[in-house]
Structures are given as structure tokens and as C-alpha cells.
Amino acid sequence: MTPDGAAPPPSDLLVQAVEGMDRPLFVLDDDWRFRYVNPAGAAVLERTVAGLQGRGIWEEFPEAVGGPFEELYRHVRETGESGTTEAFFPPLGRWFRADAFLTGAGLVVTYDDVTQRRRTEEERAAAVAARESAAAEAAAAAARAEVSARHLVLLGDISQAMTSTTDVDEAVARFADLVVPLLADWCLVSVVDPDGTRRDVGRAHSDPAMVPAMHRYADLRVRSNRPNAPVPTALASGRPVVLPQVTDDDVRVMVADEASREALAPLRVSAVATFPLLARGEVFGAFTLVNGPERGPHTDAELRTAEIASRRAALALDNARLASAAQQVAERMQHSLLSPPVQPDHLELAVRYRPATRGVSIGGDWYDAFLQPDGDTVLVIGDVMGHDIEAAAAMGQVKTLVRAIAFDRLEEPAGVLRRVDHALVGLAVPAMATALVCRVEQTPAEAAVGLRRLRWATAGHPEPMLLLPDGTVRDLSAPVGPPLGIGWRGPRADGHDVIPADSTLLLFTDGLFERRGVPLDESREELRRLVEAAAGSSLADLCDGLLASMLGDGAEDDVAVLAVRAHPVGGERPAEAGPEVLPPLLGHPA
Numbered sequence: 001m002t003p004d005g006a007a008p009p010p011s012d013l014l015v016q017a018v019e020g021m022d023r024p025l026f027v028l029d030d031d032w033r034f035r036y037v038n039p040a041g042a043a044v045l046e047r048t049v050a051g052l053q054g055r056g057i058w059e060e061f062p063e064a065v066g067g068p069f070e071e072l073y074r075h076v077r078e079t080g081e082s083g084t085t086e087a088f089f090p091p092l093g094r095w096f097r098a099d100a101f102l103t104g105a106g107l108v109v110t111y112d113d114v115t116q117r118r119r120t121e122e123e124r125a126a127a128v129a130a131r132e133s134a135a136a137e138a139a140a141a142a143a144r145a146e147v148s149a150r151h152l153v154l155l156g157d158i159s160q161a162m163t164s165t166t167d168v169d170e171a172v173a174r175f176a177d178l179v180v181p182l183l184a185d186w187c188l189v190s191v192v193d194p195d196g197t198r199r200d201v202g203r204a205h206s207d208p209a210m211v212p213a214m215h216r217y218a219d220l221r222v223r224s225n226r227p228n229a230p231v232p233t234a235l236a237s238g239r240p241v242v243l244p245q246v247t248d249d250d251v252r253v254m255v256a257d258e259a260s261r262e263a264l265a266p267l268r269v270s271a272v273a274t275f276p277l278l279a280r281g282e283v284f285g286a287f288t289l290v291n292g293p294e295r296g297p298h299t300d301a302e303l304r305t306a307e308i309a310s311r312r313a314a315l316a317l318d319n320a321r322l323a324s325a326a327q328q329v330a331e332r333m334q335h336s337l338l339s340p341p342v343q344p345d346h347l348e349l350a351v352r353y354r355p356a357t358r359g360v361s362i363g364g365d366w367y368d369a370f371l372q373p374d375g376d377t378v379l380v381i382g383d384v385m386g387h388d389i390e391a392a393a394a395m396g397q398v399k400t401l402v403r404a405i406a407f408d409r410l411e412e413p414a415g416v417l418r419r420v421d422h423a424l425v426g427l428a429v430p431a432m433a434t435a436l437v438c439r440v441e442q443t444p445a446e447a448a449v450g451l452r453r454l455r456w457a458t459a460g461h462p463e464p465m466l467l468l469p470d471g472t473v474r475d476l477s478a479p480v481g482p483p484l485g486i487g488w489r490g491p492r493a494d495g496h497d498v499i500p501a502d503s504t505l506l507l508f509t510d511g512l513f514e515r516r517g518v519p520l521d522e523s524r525e526e527l528r529r530l531v532e533a534a535a536g537s538s539l540a541d542l543c544d545g546l547l548a549s550m551l552g553d554g555a556e557d558d559v560a561v562l563a564v565r566a567h568p569v570g571g572e573r574p575a576e577a578g579p580e581v582l583p584p585l586l587g588h589p590a
Contacts, residue, residue, distance in 0.1 A: 028073070028107040032057050035106050044113055046092060063091045069098055076100040077107055086114065144301075151305040154182055158309055162316035169201050171320050175287065175313050176202030183302050183309070184289035186210070186267070188218055190231055191277075191285040191317070198222050198235075202287065210267065217263040224260035228253065230274035234286045240307060243272040244297035271297045275310035279318040287313065340581070341369035344377050346567040347440065348577035350539040352547055354559040356511065363558035364391030364433070365509045366399050370407065371583060376442070378406050381507040381562050382435035382461065382484075391558075394431035398424065398484065402435065413437035413457035414492040417481065421459070425487035432485035434461040436507060440499065440564070450569040452499040457492055459484050462513075465528065466497070467504040471535035473528050504542065505564040506531060511557030512550055526550070538576060539565045 024041035026034055034052045042049045047060075058065050068087040076083050082101035089096050094115040101108055161174040172189045180187045189202025200218045205211045225232055230241040243250065246269050255261045270293040277285035289306055291298060298306070341349040355363045364384035372378055380402055384395040401423050406416045416437050424431060438456040446453065456464065456476065460483035466474045478495025482488045499505060513523040530549050534542045543563055551559065567574050 023110055023112065025108065025110045027105055028057060061091065072098060072100055073107060076102055147301055150182060151301065154178060154305065155308060155312060158312050159316065162313060163319065166320045168317055168320050171317055172202040176204040179309060180204040181206035183306050185291050185295055186214055187287060187289055189285065189287040213266045217260065217267060220260040220263055224256045226254055226256050230272055230288060231286045234274045234276040235283055238276050238278055238283050241274045242303065246270060246272055268292045273298050273303060273306060275306055277310055277314035277317060279314040285317065338366060342371055343578060343581035344371055346569055346573055347377060348539055348565040348567060350543050350563045352543045352561040354547060354551060356558050364395045365511065365558040365560035366395050367560045367562040368399055368403060369562065370403060372407060372410055374410060377440040379438040379507060379562060379564060380435065381509060381560055382433050383509045384431050384433040397429050398431055398433050402437065406437065412494050413439055413455055414494045417457050417459045417484065418492050421484045421488055424485045432483055434483050435459045436461040436464065447569055450501055452566055454497050454499050455494050457494045462508065462510050465506045465531055467506065467531055467535060469500060469502040471532055473531050499566045501566055501568040503566050507562040509558065509560045511559035512546065512561060514557065539563055
């Protein structure tokens with residue numbers, strides 16, 4: 001009410017209402033001066049009503065010039081359309097939401113301090129971003145862990161696959177197959193042979209359709225690589241060569257001829273990494289990982305794993321080469337010590353040897369068959385303790401002594417064993433062996449009637465078996481003397497028997513029938529049954545059948561077998577016996 005009791009005009013009521021508003025408000029005239037500011041508005045702007053009334057907004061708040069608030073106010077004034085904006089106001093360090101609309105009294109602006117809301121939203125957004133970042137990092141860490149695990153499995157597979165064979169080419173092929181596609185799109189593995197020849201042996205491509213193209217290029221690569229190409233460089237320096245980006249110019253520089261470049265083109269080489277195969281200070285190969293443009297450069301993890309893989313592969317290949325060399329030495333030793341037997345007169349001889357040690361071609365067992373100067377055939381089978389290279393070396397000495405003494409002395413088998421025993425002790429040969437020496441004897445008169453006699457002596461060796469023409473099997477027993485190598489001075493005695501025509505004499509070492517946990521009598525009886533069942537078989541089938549039945553896929557001990565079939569003396573030597581084989585000096589006795 002006015003003092004005179006009349007009601008106040010409507011404009012005064014509006015001012016009173018605005019004055020009491022909690023929401024800040026101000027009105028700007030056409031010259032951008034504050035026509036009105038309510039107390040809440042002045043307080044938010046950290047000014048007084050009197051301090052703002054009549055003053056220009058751009059002079060009082062020059063920081064707003066050119067900003068979102070000026071843009072809003074001018075837009076509303078120019079268009080007459082109301083508008084809203086929300087922005088940060090640096091002078092006050094706070095966020096404001098401003099609503100503006102045009103009236104007859106001027107441009108009305110209401111505004112709120114939304115700083116706390118914005119902070120809450122920002123904190124919430126930051127928390128969400130942090131969670132998303134943590135989730136992304138966890139996913140990335142899981143992906144890295146998965147890659148690391150796959151790489152570790154690969155390294156284990158490389159070691160297992162490559163150490164399970166002594167064939168260098170097979171090991172290299174396995175290596176190439178394992179690293180693709182985990183480490184590269186395709187791979188070539190080169191080996192350098194002892195004569196310096198380089199061969200691209202291992203080849204693998206992740207795309208089966210590109211395998212023929214890979215082979216075409218690999219067949220040309222060795223002769224077309226210039227010295228600055230990755231493989232020659234790695235072989236010469238012993239260090240990895242990594243090309244993250246291979247251009248056409250690089251290919252022209254590194255590949256010597258157009259045919260090789262044309263063969264390489266379909267493979268779309270984008271990145272190359274070559275690692276030398278280095279072990280024990282020797283570089284004997286290299287392997288090359290190649291990527292196409294889709295996969296791009298090799299990652300650091302792939303390169304690290306590839307370098308470790310190269311070292312493991314190199315060591316495995318070096319071991320394979322050493323094993324192969326040892327195998328070749330053993331084979332040469334086997335050839336020299338276990339030479340083919342003679343094939344005299346109408347006697348057909350067959351020999352078999354099976355070592356117990358995997359990867360070694362020879363052990364302590366041996367066989368021998370030779371003619372004495374008088375024309376008699378000497379048969380020897382023996383077993384030096386052990387079944388490795390050392391046993392083979394000792395066996396060579398024992399065999400040589402038996403052969404030399406038997407050839408020179410023309411003594412009966414017991415006498416030969418006696419002299420060999422004394423020689424082993426006198427010469428300090430570090431060996432102990434069982435042995436069986438047989439001599440097939442035949443005087444001219446006996447030859448005329450087709451008679452052959454057998455004399456034999458044993459030094460701790462299993463008794464031989466005689467398969468008679470009617471299919472029965474007889475053990476040939478004689479007094480058993482002690483093994484060789486102990487200097488036995490007691491008596492040694494011979495056994496005597498007749499060898500009928502078409503009978504088969506079987507000499508063998510104990511590895512043929514002895515079995516862990518099986519009584520000797522039972523295992524020997526099993527052997528006897530097999531020999532009986534083989535009556536009528538060829539000599540080769542007899543020997544092979546015995547080994548297959550008694551040994552299966554593996555032997556617990558070295559095994560040597562010497563079989564002799566006595567064909568009838570009259571007539572021509574049977575075709576199944578093969579040609580006669582005699583030493584040159586005894587082939588045509590005077």
C-alpha cells in the first residue's frame with residue numbers, strides 16, 4: 001500500500017518481486033548499460049547494485065568481450081529470440097548458465113552459478129574415463145600377456161620339435177612351420193653346409209595359395225642375393241638385420257636379377273627381419289621373417305621372440321649336426337668292424353646287427369666270418385660288456401685279436417680263446433667279453449661224401465642252435481669257459497658235432513633272447529620255438545623274423561646274429577645262396 005492507502009502500481013510490485021528473487025538477474029539497455037541489477041545478481045558477480053547500475057557491461061567485464069556471453073546477448077538482441085549458453089567465466093573462476101530474452105525494458109539476463117554441478121559432472125566423467133582407461137589398459141595387458149604366453153609356448157615347441165630329430169633338414173623344416181604365422185606372414189630358413197654351400201631348406205607361408213610363389217622365389221634366392229641382402233649380411237656379421245619398410249628400390253638393390261624380382265613381386269614384401277643361426281661361435285645359417293603390407297613391420301615382441309628362437313634353433317641344429325657327424329663316425333666304424341661275411345663253397349651266411357643305444361649304430365656285440373689259410377671257415381660271435389661307443393672301441397680290439405690269432409695259428413677254437421684271453425690281459429686291453437668261436441671243417445674225403453664237421457668253444461657265451469632239415473632244433477653244448485679278459489689259465493675245451501646238409505647253424509648274442517623279468521630258460525625256449533617255426537624259410541627271412549618277433553621295435557641290449565646254412569656239397573652253389581665271396585688269396589687255392 002502507498003502512504004495514502006492506495007495500492008502500489010504494478011511496476012512497483014514487479015520490482016519488489018524481482019528484488020526478492022534468489023535467482024540473479026540484470027537488465028541491459030540499448031547501449032549495453034546495466035539498467036537494473038537485483039541484489040542476487042550483484043552478489044553473484046561480486047559487485048553491488050549501486051556499483052553496476054548505469055555502467056556499461058563490456059567496460060565492467062571486458063573479459064566477456066568476444067566470448068560466449070557476448071555472442072548470446074547480441075544474438076538475442078538482433079533476432080528477438082531468447083537463448084541460453086553455459087560457459088566458464090575466468091575473472092570469477094566459475095561456470096555460469098545464462099538465459100536471455102528481449103523485453104520493452106531491455107535485454108533481460110538471468111543466470112546461475114553452475115560451478116558445483118559442472119565439477120560434479122567433470123568428476124563423474126573423469127571417473128568414467130578412468131574406468132574406461134583402466135579397462136582398456138587391462139585389456140591391452142591381457143592381450144600382451146596372451147601374446148607373451150603364445151611366444152613362450154612357441155619357444156618351447158621349437159626346442160621340443162627340433163631336438164627330437166638329428167636330421168638337419170627336417171629340423172629346419174619344423175622350425176619354419178612353427179614360427180609362421182605367429183611371428184610373420186612367411187619364413188625362409190637357410191643353412192650353410194660344411195662345404196660352404198647355402199641352401200634355403202625351411203619354407204613356410206601362412207597363405208596356402210602363396211606357397212607355390214614362395215617356392216619359386218626361394219629356388220632362386222641363393223644365387224640372386226647380393227652381398228647387401230639381409231641373409232648374406234647376417235651371415236657375414238653374425239647380427240640381425242631388420243628392415244621395417246622394404247621399398248621397390250630396396251628390392252632392386254638387394255636382388256640381382258629380374259627373374260628373381262619378378263618371382264618376389266607376388267609375395268608383396270613389406271617388412272623383413274633376418275636372424276643369424278649362431279651357436280658356439282659359429283654361424284651356420286639364418287632365418288628370415290617376412291610380412292606383407294597388411295601386417296606391416298614386425299613388433300618389438302616379435303623381434304625379441306625371434307632372436308631367442310634363433311638362438312634355440314641354432315643350438316638344436318648344431319646338436320643335430322654333431323649327432324649326425326657322430327652317427328657317420330659310428331656307421332664308418334660299423335662298416336669297418338662289422339664287415340660282410342665271406343660266402344665260401346656251399347655255405348650261405350647271413351648276419352644281422354641291432355644296437356640298443358638310440359642314435360648309435362654300433363655297440364659291444366660283434367660277429368665275424370673268415371677263412372683260415374687251410375680253407376676252413378671260422379665263425380665268431382661275441383659280446384663286450386656295454387653298448388656304447390666305448391664298448392664298440394673295445395670290441396674292435398677284441399675282434400681284431402680273435403681274427404689275427406685264429407688266422408695265424410690254425411688252432412682249435414679252445415686254443416684260440418685261450419690265446420686271446422692271455423693277449424687281452426698282457427696288452428692291458430680294458431675289456432671283458434664273452435665269445436663263441438666255431439670252425440667248419442672238412443677234409444677232402446669228407447667233402448667227397450658231403451660231410452661237414454663243426455668244432456666250437458665258448459667263453460661264457462650262449463650256446464648256438466642247430467636247425468636240422470626235419471625242423472627240429474638242437475642246442476650245441478660244450479664245456480663253458482669263463483669270459484675273455486680275466487687271464488684264465490684253466491682248461492678250455494671244444495665241442496664237436498656234424499652239420500648235416502640243409503641244416504642251419506644259428507649263433508647269437510644274449511640280447512636276442514634275454515628279457516628283464518623273464519627267466520632265461522623261458523626266453524630261450526621262445527627263441528627255439530621261433531626257429532622251429534621258421535624251418536623252410538630263407539636264411540634272410542629266418543634272421544629278420546627272429547629279430548622282429550624277439551625284439552619288436554626296440555632292443556634292451558645290443559644284438560648280433562650269425563646264421564649259416566649248409567647247402568649240399570654236390571652240384572652248383574644254389575642261387576638263393578648268392579655268389580661265392582672269398583678273400584683274393586684264397587679264392588683260387590693252388
